[in-house]
Each structure stands twice: as C-alpha cells, then as structure tokens.
Amino acid sequence: MLIRWGICSVGKISHDFTVALKTLSPEHHQVVAVAARDLKRAQEFARTHDIPRVHGSYEALAKDQEIDVVYVGAIHPHHLRLGVLFMNLGKNVLCEKPLAMNLREVQELIATAKRNNVFLMEAVWTRFFPASLEISRLLSQSAVGEVKMVRADFGVPIMQTARSVQKELGGGALLDIGIYCLQFVLMVYNGEKPEGVQATGVCLDTGVDEGMIVTLKFSGNRMAVCICTIAAELQNEAVIAGTKGTVKIPAHMWCPTSLMVNGVETQYPVPEPALPLNFINSTGMRYEAEEVRQCLLEGLKESSRMSHADSALLAEIMDEARRQVGVVYSQDNQ
Template sequence: MQSQNLNWGIAAAGRVTQDFVTALGTIPNSRHAVLAVADVEGPRAQEFAQRNQIPRHYDGFEALSLDKEVDVVYVGTLNPFHYAVVRLMLIRGKHVLCETPLCLGLEQAQELYKLAEQRGVFLMEGMWSRCFPSYERLRELLLGDAIGEVKLVKLQHGFRLANEERVASRALGGSITLDIGIYALQLGQFVFGSAPVKIIPSGTQLNAERVDVQTEFILDYGDNRRLIALITGLETLENDAIIVGTKGEIKVRLPHKQL
C-alpha cells in the first residue's frame, strides 16, 4: 500500500519560511508536500505561493487552519505571534512545527503542550540543531562514556545582531537570549538530561528599548555540574562549546545564523 503525502501549511510568508520550504524540497524521495501558505498580508502569501509553486494561498491564518487537507503547519511568524497562531492550529486539529522560540513565556508554552495533548496532535519547537548529524554523534559519545561524567559545558555564541530589528525591538519579541541563547539552553538539557536547578545571571547589557543584546549566565545542574555561557549580539565569536568530562572533552560547533 502506497503511503500518502504529508501535506504542509506554511504560516507566514517570510524569509525563515522560505528557508523551510526550500529545505523540504531537498529531501530525496520526499513525501512532504507544501499545500498552502497564509500570511496576514494576502498579496505576500500570493507571491510566496507563486514563487514556490504552492497550490493555495490564504489571506490570514484562520483560513489556513480550516483547510481540511492540511495535516501539519509550520509556524514562522514573528516571535510575539507564535502563541496565538500555534494555539489556533492546535484547536483546529493540526500538527504543528513552530520556529524558535515556541513562546515568549513559560505559561504560554505549557498551555500549548497541554492543548496538543488534549487534541492528540504533535507539537514541536523547531530546534534545528537537534537534527544535525553532529548531535547524533555527540549522543553516541556521551552514552558510550567517551569522556566520562560530564561536569562542565563552556560556550560562547555571538554574532553582530544587536541592530537587527528582530533582536533589538521589544515589540517584535527581541532578545539575544531568545534569538541564539536558546542554543545554549538546549545544549545543557541535551548533555545533562534535565533542567537546571538554578540559573545564575552574571551580567546583561540592554539597548535603548531595554532588550538584552548581551548576557552571561551559569546554569547549575547540581552535583557540581554547570554550563557557563556568553551570548552576545555585539561581536562575532568563535561559536563553539567545550564539553568537559572526567576522562576528556568534546568540542562542538554551534549553529551559525544566516542574516
């Protein structure tokens, strides 16, 4: 029996959603099909559909949520609108892959995961680094006790992003922590397998809108296990992490942002 295509809907016609649609098209023998795109500006959705040969385009997200042939929706709106759009899609029974960050607050994220469970649909934050082959290799090394018990993760992650509107603007949910700092947080969870028991901020630099453009923090995982991070939008750094264990260490390259 031949399996059917998984029909995707795209929420927002922007650069990040263009990257996602392009990436789907590179999967060999893919049964992923982009069926529809929606945007708050109808002409943008129409142009996006024409450029990518997508059969349907909608003026607004409500119409996309009502398309019965769409199985899963990729949400690539601006940060402040993730919660509302994801919630709408979940209520309508759509599976959802949402661009990072999933939400701007913990309570919103908890509500969405609870809603997905109630509706019996899939919800995932698009943490792309977790899908890198290097992370699969890292998992093998850690499970194989290649460096012993991990005690420390040190990382530096930075690009000249402080003047980018998505980072600098409070109205757009701007924050260097939400933009690239999340990769530090997820690496700590990946390596230590749990949430930190304590967060120790050691310095944050704000812009005129009081949005963080540089921050340093320590995540304490208990039992003398820590992650120490420098995250900045002011300079381009080496963008790597050193995972230190009792028998050795592993160096990991961190994701590079494409402007």
C-alpha cells in the same frame, strides 16, 4: 507516508524551511499551502516555491483540510495565538523557537496540544543534526568520561535588525540566539533541571538584552556557561569537557556540520539548496522536518528528542535569567 505541510508566515526563516523540505523525498514531504497577512506576499512566496494553494489569512490556513502539519515561522510574540489557532482546528504544529515568550505561554501551548490530541514540537533544529545525534551517542557511551563542564557561546552583530532590538517584536539576545546555547546544555545533561541559575547581562534602551551570560549548576558538581550577544561576533562554538576528553563543535554551534572528538574532526555536511538561503546551513532544517514525519508515523504527539518537558524547562530557565537581568515583556504581565 506523505506529510502535507502548510507554511505560516512568509519571512526569511519560512523561505529557508521550505527550501530545506525540497531536499527530502517528495513522496514524504510536500508543501501544499502557504498563508500570510499580506496576500500578495503569500502569492509571491507560492510562486517562488511552487506551492499550489495560497491563503490571505492564518485562519484560512487553519481551516485548510488538506494540511497535516503547519510550520509556524512567524516571530515569537505571535506563537501562542497562532499555535492555539491551528491546534484548536486539529492541525499538528512545528513551531519556531522559542516556542513562546515565557513558561506560562509554553504551558498553554502544551495544554492545547494535549486537549486536541495533536502533535506539537518546538523547532530547535540543532537537536536533529547528525552531529548532535553523534554527540548523544558518544555521551551515552561515556566516550569522554563524566561530563563536568559545558560551554556554549553564540554572538552575531544583528542590532540593525528591528526584530532583534524591539521589545514588542520579542527582541533580545537570549530568546533569539541564547536559547541555542541553553538547549545545547540541556541536551548534554539529558534534560536535567539545574540546581541553580545565575545570569548577568546588559540591556539596550529598548529594554531588551544586548548580551547575557548564564551560568548553570547541576547535581554532582557539574556546570555550564552560556554566552550570547547581538552586538558582536563570538566564536560560536560549544565544548563538552569530560574527565576523559572533550567534544567540540568548532563553529556554528546552532547548526553543526563538524565535530571534534579529542582533537579528531569529522564533517557532517548538509545538502546543497535549490534556491539561495538567508541563513547558513538552513537545509539542515530537513532533519527536524523528518523527525516530525517519523513521530506522526509512530502516532506520537511529541518528540522524545525535543519533548514538551524540554521546551518547558528551557522556557523556565530563560524566564529566570531574564528576571535576574531585568528583561520584561508585556506577555509576562498577563
């Protein structure tokens, strides 16, 4: 089955996603159209990636009858509007994380998908890496005993980037990178809702969080700690501590290519890109793209590995963490 992709927005992440698709069989995945608000940028993107059709508006992309799935690579304040636009015209959607700005918006997107009987998935690419699949397998076999503590940190100095610090662009550490730490914890604990959420953080003058620490308490005396910052480089690792051992992602926890199980390391390299990438290990986005294809082959409207319930719980926890730290976006008041 061939999946015909449309690319919405032509920023850095859309470039990397399109490069990642080229590592898959052209009999299974093809990018057939791209759209941007700036037609010239869309045309340049199309030339770079050999995409046959170019649209100068997202509305035109939504009406393109030759597309099976739209990849939404726009910044997250636009996810709700664009997701609704595409799904209302019958398009399946893979939307970059965070799926939306808050739980209310996430629920609206999920309801729109169900109303139109289309596929919708939040592009939390981490969950589909071979290393992540191996983690789930190990935990299902109780390879480290009962999990008692999970720790994940993600910090990179990106405050010079406008979209990272400006509130109207959805800036802030939690929504941009802290989400990776939280989703990892929820993956380990099988989507269980925590009994308690405690968050502390520091905010910039723009009103977004520069850094945040979120502590989660789960049933059975199990806990997790997530640390994120856009002001400094952290270890960017994740550790699962059980009663009989540990599983560790030693680096790049959001796009893992190695895993340490009780001190023994195994590598899971991603394919080499055909074009230069903007972000590390970006060809690993191939795994989420293939998940979309497999779901469509099976007639599914959501992925069991990153379900609608997973996205809703993730948004609910981030809403509560932001409330405690005092980060409020305009979308929270609508």
